Amino acid sequence: MALLEIEAVSKAFGSLKAVDDVSFSVGAGEIFGIAGPNGSGKSTLFNIVTGIPFGPDRGRVRLDGTEIQARTGDAIARLGLARTFQRETSFDGLTVFENALIGAGFGKPGRPARVIREAAAEALDVVGLPDGAFGRLAGELSVYERKCLMLATAVAMQPRVLLLDEPASSLTKPEIEASIGLIRRIAARGVTIVLIEHVLTFLMTLSQHLLVLNNGRVLAAGAPEAVIADPRVVEAYLGTRRARP
Structure with missing residues (x-):
């Protein structure tokens, strides 16, 4: 059974669908990566999963089988779902x-x-x-x-599940390498990790499964190597499809 389940969650701001019918699940002990171009809905997804600062317009979020999408952010955190943010907060x-x-x-x-x-x-x-x-x-x-x-x-x-929003941003290469070891140490303690990152090598090194968002929707999901090779993902990141051999 999945420890964290996201089922058809959506969030709109006026006519903008920031997250649109997104579903995935994360198993206990897994490091699950989420990628996508700027504006693809990654951080908004973390917001609605954690209830900070808002929940989804529709859809369900389950932590170990318990629906949490209607709970407040502090209640969700005390159930064992914690997060960090893009900018260093303290x-x-x-x-x-x-x-x-x-x-x-x-x-x-x-x-x-x-x-x-x-x-x-x-x-x-x-x-x-x-x-x-x-x-x-x-x-x-x-x-x-x-x-x-x-x-x-x-x-x-x-926490049982820890959501990390771009932990490698603004770091030097040696610091990124140190962060990889740090995240592995946390995971080794039995913490399930969901990870947003723009640095694809960072995601590829850590993630057991990878999901790519684009325009608020799931573009591709699966084994990291297969997802990165998907022509739709290449187009979303580079703006053009690879030429056929």
Whole structure:
């Protein structure tokens, strides 16, 4: 049984159909990639799946068989579905450790303070932020470190499914390589990952299944190698079909 199921979800803004009848499912423990040109509906899809800041106009979202599309974003997060954003988000006036504490406390309310602190420290360790960084203000971090902190805050929530929106954006090549290892470490902890990215090599390296959106609709889905070779995908990215041999 799929852990995350998206069934015929749609979202329109006036006459613009940002997401149009999109369906797919993600198995437990999978890394599932989503690609598509700018404006294809990728981030809007994450918004309606997580309820942040809005749900779908129609369609169903199921987490482990439970429909969640009518729930609020905070309720969905506490059920085990967390996300990160394209831009690095943090409480810049708080320390690295305090940011992680917020995620740990929010994800599992009612836990003892000691357990929350342990979860925060463990999450920071997973993403590679050392003890020496715990007392630094989040606003003082580099772009890559801020991305790591955003991931740590999400991991500290102990989600079952983690949605990552363009984690490689604005990173250098060495930082992208480090991010690949980081995401694999998170997945190795039993977290199911759904990943949006423009860097196709990043998606190809990590994803077990790949879905491509175009104009809000599913253009292709399946094994990454087959999807990338699909002439429709080539046309969507390059604007022209490959010449026949």
